[in-house]
Amino acid sequence: MFKDTDFIKSCDVPGPTKEAIRAIILYKSDVSPTDKVVDCGCGTGGITCEFAKRAGEVISIDTNPEAIEITSKNLEKFGLGDNVKLINDDGANALKDIDGIDIAIVGGSGRQLENILDIVHEKLNSKGRIIITAILVDTKVEAINKLKSLGYNPQIMEVNVSNGRVLDRGILMISENPIAIMTAQKR
Numbered sequence: 247m248f249k250d251t252d253f254i255k256s257c258d259v260p261g262p263t264k265e266a267i268r269a270i271i272l273y274k275s276d277v278s279p280t281d282k283v284v285d286c287g288c289g290t291g292g293i294t295c296e297f298a299k300r301a302g303e304v305i306s307i308d309t310n311p312e313a314i315e316i317t318s319k320n321l322e323k324f325g326l327g328d329n330v331k332l333i334n335d336d337g338a339n340a341l342k343d344i345d346g347i348d349i350a351i352v353g354g355s356g357r358q359l360e361n362i363l364d365i366v367h368e369k370l371n372s373k374g375r376i377i378i379t380a381i382l383v384d385t386k387v388e389a390i391n392k393l394k395s396l397g398y399n400p401q402i403m404e405v406n407v408s409n410g411r412v413l414d415r416g417i418l419m420i421s422e423n424p425i426a427i428m429t430a431q432k433r
């Protein structure tokens with residue numbers, strides 16, 4: 247796993263998704279070296295870099311050109327990127343040209359979540375996994391309802407992580423923002 251502090255960051259690009267959350271996503275994805283992964287809303291590239299290390303192919307999409315630039319810089323920093331394609335576009339548009347997906351991570355969707363999930367469902371291989379991360383309550387509800395309407399049996403996990411800072415006089419626990427991880431597998 248990469249440390250959160252290892253990533254090059256930009257004040258205009260969110261991320262990286264925190265290390266503990268990346269670890270849960272990797273575990274839930276059951277990624278294998280032949281998998282084709284799509285990271286929709288790649289931001290700083292936290293998820294993209296972890297999957298680039300472990301999957302066969304990664305396609306990372308973001309509407310923000312600066313996110314694509316930062317993700318590219320982080321891939322280069324970690325000596326990754328040969329198996330990664332970066333696309334500066336809306337996920338709902340870029341996904342139309344991508345087939346045979348094994349794992350789809352949706353970490354950013356704007357107001358396009360339902361459209362994105364419709365296309366992901368169409369392009370996902372049998373036994374393919376969908377993983378959605380969300381901070382907004384509304385996004386969590388929207389994701390679960392949409393997955394149900396597409397015939398999935400979604401799971402949701404809300405994660406609250408605190409990391410300890412060891413001080414001279416004791417250990418101070420510092421909490422991260424809670425985040426939900428929704429997962430589903432195609433039959």
Ligand SMILES: C[S@@+](CC[C@H](N)C(=O)[O-])C[C@H]1O[C@@H](n2cnc3c(N)ncnc32)[C@H](O)[C@@H]1O
Pocket residue numbers: 259260261262263286287288289290291292293294307308309310313335336337338353354355356357358
């Ligand atoms: C919270 S960040 C993702 C952080 C990322 N997982 C990481 O580890 O750095 C969400 C990203 O989704 C992007 N985004 C929002 N709506 C999008 C859409 N419809 N299509 C593609 N990217 C989108 C935003 O520009 C933003 O960079």
